[in-house]
Amino acid sequence: SQQGEEDPQALSIQEGENATMNCxxxxxxNNLQWYRQNSGRGLVHLILIRSNEREKHSGRLRVTLxxxxxxxxxxxxxxxxxxxxSYFCATDAAGSWGKLQFGAGTQVVVTx
Amino acid sequence: GAVVSQHPSRVICKSGTSVKIECRSLDFQATTMxxxxxxxxxxxxxxxxxNEGSKATYEQGVxxxxxxxxxxxxxxxxxxxxxxxxxxxxxxICSALDTLNTEAFFGQGTRLTVV
Numbered sequence: 084s085q086q087g088e089e090d091p092q093a094l095s096i097q098e099g100e101n102a103t104m105n106c107x108x109x110x111x112x113n114n115l116q117w118y119r120q121n122s123g124r125g126l127v128h129l130i131l132i133r134s135n136e137r138e139k140h141s142g143r144l145r146v147t148l149x150x151x152x153x154x155x156x157x158x159x160x161x162x163x164x165x166x167x168x169s170y171f172c173a174t175d176a177a178g179s180w181g182k183l184q185f186g187a188g189t190q191v192v193v194t195x
Numbered sequence: 196g197a198v199v200s201q202h203p204s205r206v207i208c209k210s211g212t213s214v215k216i217e218c219r220s221l222d223f224q225a226t227t228m229x230x231x232x233x234x235x236x237x238x239x240x241x242x243x244x245x246n247e248g249s250k251a252t253y254e255q256g257v258x259x260x261x262x263x264x265x266x267x268x269x270x271x272x273x274x275x276x277x278x279x280x281x282x283x284x285x286x287x288i289c290s291a292l293d294t295l296n297t298e299a300f301f302g303q304g305t306r307l308t309v310v
Contacts, residue, residue, distance in 0.1 A: 113297065125288065125304040126239075171238060181292035181299030182229060185239045 089172060089186040097194050102159040104189040106172030107152075113175050115148055116183070117157050119168045126171075129157075134177075162193045197223050199291045201302025208279055208309055216274045216305045218289030224269040225291035229299060230262075233286040242287075245272040279309040 087108040096102055108115070117129040132139045132148045132155070139146045145158040159166055169190050173183040198221040208214050218228055228245040243264055244252040251264035261283075263275040272291075276283055288304040 123286075123306070126301050128301070131298065173239075175299075180294070180297045181227060181290065182241065182244060183231075183239075183290070183299065184241070185231075188238050 087172060087174060087184060087186040089170075089189050091189060092187065093190045093192070095192045095194070096162055098163055100162055100193075102162050102166070102191055102193070104157050104170055104191070106155045106157070106186045108155075108172075108174045108184070108186075109153065110174075111177040112150070113177055113180055115146075115155050116173045117144075117146060117155075118171045118173060120171065120188075121168045129170075159191075162191075164193050164195050167191060167193045197291075197293050197296070197298070197300040199289065199300045199302040201289055201305055203305055204303055205306045206308070208307070210280055210309055211278055213275055213277045214279055214307060216276075216287055216289075216307075218272045218274070218291065218302050220270045220291040220293075220300075223291070223293045223295070225272075226269060226294060227292040228266060228272040229290045229292070230264065230272075230274050231288050231290070233288065239288065242274075247272075276307065279307070281309045283307065284309045 089106050114133050116131045119127045130141050130146050132146050143160045148155045169188045171188045172186040200219045202217050226247045230242045231239040232242050233239045242257045245264045245266040247266045253259045266272040290299040290301045292299045
C-alpha cells in the first residue's frame with residue numbers, strides 16, 4: 084500500500100489553541116492536498132500545495148511541504164469548536180494526476 | 196468551480212441485491228474518474244480508476260466482478276455493487292479529474308448499508 088502516515092492519530096485541544104498535524108508519504112508527487120471530514124459526511128477540500136511549493140496559507144490554515152523528507156504539515160491557528168473533524172492528507176504520485184493516496188487521518192477535537 | 200454530483204447520497208439495500216451509484220461531472224469533462232471506499236473510522240482507499248470508453252483499472256484486492264464500473268460518457272461514471280453483502284456496507288465516494296487543471300474533484304459520497 085502506498086498510503087501515507089499521519090500523526091498524531093488524535094488530537095484534543097481547547098478553542099483558541101493551534102493544532103498541528105503531520106503527514107508523510109512514500110513516492111514523488113505532483114500535489115499534496117489536505118481534506119477535512121466531519122463524522123459521516125463527505126470531504127471538504129482545504130488546500131492544495133504543489134510539489135514545487137514549500138508553504139501555502141489559506142485563512143487560518145498553513146501548510147508546509149518538504150519534498151526531500153516526503154512530509155507535510157497542516158497548522159490550524161486559533162482553533163474553533165467547528166474545526167472538530169478528521170483531517171486527511173492525500174497525494175497523487177508523479178505522473179498519476181488525480182489518483183489520490185490518503186493518509187490515515189488525524190482526528191481533531193476542539194473543546195470550547 | 197468544478198462540481199461533481201454523486202447519487203444517491205444514502206441507500207439501504209437487501210443482501211443479494213445490486214446497487215448502482217452515479218458520479219457526474221457537471222461543468223467539465225472527465226475522461227478519468229476514481230472510486231474510493233471508506234470503512235468506519237478508517238481512511239479512504241482507492242478502489243479503481245474509471246476511464247471513459249475503456250475498462251476500469253482496479254486496485255489490488257478489489258473484485259472487478261463485484262464492483263462493476265462503467266464510464267460510457269465524458270461526464271458520467273457508475274459503480275454497481277453486485278450481490279451486495281453486509282460487509283460491503285461502507286462510504287463510497289468518487290472523484291473526477293479535470294485534465295485542464297490536473298485536479299480531481301470529489302462528489303458528496305454515498306453511504307451504502309446492506310441489511
